[in-house]
Amino acid sequence: xxxxxxxxxxxxxxxxxxxxxxxxxxxxxxxxxxxxxxxxxxxxxxxxxxxxxxxxxxxxxxxxxxxxxxxxxxxxxxxxxxxxxxxxxxxxxxxxxxxxxxxxxxxxxxxxxxxxxxxxxxxxxxxxxxxxxxxxxxxxxxxxxxxxxxxxxxxxxxxxxxxxxxxxxxxxxxxxxxxxxxxxxxxxxxxxxxxxxxxxxxxxxxxxxxxxxxxxxxxxxxxxxxxxxxxxxxxxxxxxxxxxxxxxxxxxxxxxxxxxxxxxxxxxxxxxxxxxxxxxxxxxxxxxxxxxxxxxxxxxxxxxxxxxxxxxxxxxxxxxxxxxxxxxxxxxxxxxxxxxxxxxxxxxxxxxxxxxxxxxxxxxxxxxxxxxxxxxxxxxxxxxxxxxxxxxxxxxxxxxxxxxxxxxxxxxxxxxxxxxxxxxxxxxxxxxxxxxxxxxxxxxxxxxxxxxxxxxxxxxxxxxxxxxxxxxxxxxxxxxxxxxxxxxxxxxxxxxxxxxxxxxxxxxxxxxxxxxxxxxxxx
Numbered sequence: 177x178x179x180x181x182x183x184x185x186x187x188x189x190x191x192x193x194x195x196x197x198x199x200x201x202x203x204x205x206x207x208x209x210x211x212x213x214x215x216x217x218x219x220x221x222x223x224x225x226x227x228x229x230x231x232x233x234x235x236x237x238x239x240x241x242x243x244x245x246x247x248x249x250x251x252x253x254x255x256x257x258x259x260x261x262x263x264x265x266x267x268x269x270x271x272x273x274x275x276x277x278x279x280x281x282x283x284x285x286x287x288x289x290x291x292x293x294x295x296x297x298x299x300x301x302x303x304x305x306x307x308x309x310x311x312x313x314x315x316x317x318x319x320x321x322x323x324x325x326x327x328x329x330x331x332x333x334x335x336x337x338x339x340x341x342x343x344x345x346x347x348x349x350x351x352x353x354x355x356x357x358x359x360x361x362x363x364x365x366x367x368x369x370x371x372x373x374x375x376x377x378x379x380x381x382x383x384x385x386x387x388x389x390x391x392x393x394x395x396x397x398x399x400x401x402x403x404x405x406x407x408x409x410x411x412x413x414x415x416x417x418x419x420x421x422x423x424x425x426x427x428x429x430x431x432x433x434x435x436x437x438x439x440x441x442x443x444x445x446x447x448x449x450x451x452x453x454x455x456x457x458x459x460x461x462x463x464x465x466x467x468x469x470x471x472x473x474x475x476x477x478x479x480x481x482x483x484x485x486x487x488x489x490x491x492x493x494x495x496x497x498x499x500x501x502x503x504x505x506x507x508x509x510x511x512x513x514x515x516x517x518x519x520x521x522x523x524x525x526x527x528x529x530x531x532x533x534x535x536x537x538x539x540x541x542x543x544x545x546x547x548x549x550x551x552x553x554x555x556x557x558x559x560x561x562x563x564x565x566x567x568x569x570x571x572x573x574x575x576x577x578x579x580x581x582x583x584x585x586x587x588x589x590x591x592x593x594x595x596x597x598x599x600x601x602x603x604x605x606x607x608x609x610x611x612x613x614x615x616x617x618x619x620x621x622x623x624x625x626x627x628x629x630x631x632x633x634x635x636x637x638x639x640x641x642x643x644x645x646x647x648x649x650x651x652x653x654x655x656x657x658x659x660x661x662x663x664x665x666x667x668x669x670x671x672x673x674x675x676x677x678x679x680x681x682x683x684x685x686x687x688x689x690x691x692x693x694x695x696x697x698x699x
Contacts, residue, residue: 223382224281224342226257226317229335230265230303230378231286232273237538239560242545242552242603243681248274254334254379255303256387258319261311263289263303264410265378266392267296271540276303280314281342293417296539297361297424299392299405300413319407320386324349324366326492332370332391332402334379345370347400349383354495360531361425362498363409372402412502424529426505428498430467431457435483444470445518452515453485453497466523468516473497475513477504501527534590535561535599543603546638546685546693549668550607550675551651555634556584556599556622564620580655583622598633602653607675611668615661624654638689643697 230253235245253269255278263278270276270291277286287310289303305311324330328349336343347370357363368381372394380387381404389404416423433456435441440454452474458467474480476497479487486494501510509524537558545554554560561584564573577585583599592598600623606612623631626640627650641649644665651661676684685693 222315222385223317223331223333223380225314227333227335227342227379228255228257228263228278228280228314229253229342230255230263230269230289231277231279232270233275234270234272235274236272237542237559239538239543239554239557239563240604242543242554242686243547243683245542252335252337252375253377254375254391256333256378256380256390257311257314257316258302258414259316261305261308262292263305264390265301265303266390266405267294267299267301267540268392269378270294270301270303271296278303278305278310280310293422294540295413295416295422295424296537297358298363298409298413299357300390300410302414302417317380317382318386319410320383320388321407323352323364323406323408323489323493324383324388326350326352328383328388330368330370330388330404331382332368332372332376332379333382334376334391336373336375338373343376345372347371347402349388350401352406352493352495354499358537360427360429362427362496363425364406364495364499366404366406368402368404369400370402371400376402426501426508426527426529427531428501428510428525428527429459429531430455432473432485434485435472444472446472446515450474450515451483452481453483455514466525467512467514470516472515473512474515474520476500477511532591533558534587534592534597535584542686544634544686544688545603546634546641546689547607547672547676547681548641548649549663549671550609550612551602551618552604552607553600553623553634553637554603556601560584560601560603561588577620580621580658582620583654584620594632596633600631600634600637607679609671609675611663611671615659618653618659618661621653621655621658623651625652626650634689635692638685638692642693642695 232251232253234249234251236249238244238246253265255263255265258264271294273291276289276291278289279286288306292302292304294301326349330347330349332345334343347368349366350369351367353365354362355365366389372391376391379391381389381391387407389406390410392403392405394402412425433454435452435454450472452472455467455469455471455473458465458469476487477500479497479500481487481497485497487497487500488494504510505527508528509526512523512525514521514523535556535558543554543557545552564570567573574585584601602618602621602623605617605619623637625631626637627644627646629640631637631640647665649663649665649668672684684690
């Protein structure tokens with residue numbers, strides 16, 4: 177599996193070598209050293225010409241004030257020219273960017289760019305330039321077709337903080353793994369020991385004269401541990417977006433455990449030759465679902481699975497068996513061999529890139545919300561909960577939410593109980609108004625019912641409020657020892673515009689909730 181290039185992929189290098197021998201002269205040791213140095217310089221020059229600095233201005237969402245965005249944040253990163261007159265970079269470099277520009281190495285001008293595709297899960301993005309003449313003098317950097325070998329010398333190119341010029345750091349390939357990126361997405365990851373710093377993100381890592389992947393993160397708790405998204409993952413991403421839409425990587429979502437414990441093997445009555453991964457809980461429990469509890473997955477495709485859930489790639493690399501899914505998926509299914517009740521059988525498991533979550537992430541979108549009187553309702557998201565987890569008061573906040581049996585905690589890892597289920601959270605404290613007099617702040621509470629009707633999701637809540645005809649609106653939250661809030665409906669409607677104006681809020685709701693609010697009531 178090792179990749180050892182001798183600069184064969186570089187046209188500039190080939191021309192230099194050809195020119196060096198065209199005269200028919202014999203190269204002495206000094207001449208050879210000079211030629212090697214010139215060759216290396218040519219390779220470096222070709223690579224440097226394909227690396228760009230990226231400037232982005234981001235407007236991140238504010239989950240606690242969903243009617244607005246956070247203040248603009250300016251950041252820089254790196255990118256690399258690829259085929260199709262495009263720039264490849266990390267998603268986190270241009271996530272939520274309202275403005276993107278690129279600048280070539282040693283150039284004085286910046287060129288405006290737009291984000292064409294973005295995949296936050298695998299941390300990749302593709303940019304298009306407003307002026308494509310740039311690519312006439314900045315060709316794409318060739319990508320390696322195989323994984324690098326452990327101990328291969330690697331060069332990381334980019335524009336880290338601490339200076340304006342292109343930075344090149346040297347190290348070796350330390351490790352290759354199939355591991356988690358952003359839940360529930362897994363992918364290959366290369367570890368290197370070259371120095372990686374903020375601003376390097378999106379720059380190429382190179383072995384020989386070919387890119388082996390894209391720099392995307394570093395381990396802050398240790399020195400010189402950086403991570404690369406390998407070309408295999410990049411190629412999968414580019415193939416995915418070739419039809420103009422990013423679908424994501426298919427995966428299986430079973431809960432599994434290893435088969436290393438002797439008592440577990442005895443319990444399952446497995447012979448000494450059986451190795452594999454145990455299905456502890458299938459993703460679905462329908463009778464027709466192909467996997468059952470206590471199934472032992474012994475093969476994925478033709479690849480044997482060992483007792484730690486690993487398969488072999490070549491002679492010197494083991495990765496988690498789910499790596500094979502992205503290579504053998506056919507019509508949304510993968511072939512597995514399982515041992516069930518002592519008998520071996522073949523099954524086809526459906527796999528998908530869509531993992532439904534009750535509390536999803538925003539994924540480069542802004543939160544949906546609706547304002548009704550002094551109340552701000554929003555769809556509960558992973559970003560809303562994550563803000564608490566990252567704060568210095570995380571322990572106190574999480575303890576309070578846990579004590580109150582708040583569904584933000586108790587159902588944090590749940591899937592929807594029915595199609596379309598979503599939690600509705602009161603995102604902010606009350607807007608100042610007499611209608612809220614005497615009530616405690618309901619911030620972070622999850623709405624259970626409105627006028628006695630169980631709330632299915634934010635859109636359903638807006639429908640209930642829109643169609644209400646009773647004199648009062650009663651709101652019950654799903655919390656231990658919480659208050660039931662009662663408001664006069666007519667006064668809530670009348671006060672909303674005044675509250676929006678007083679607090680500088682431009683719209684009562686996001687586009688999706690306003691479309692429901694302004695629609696005709698259901699009959």
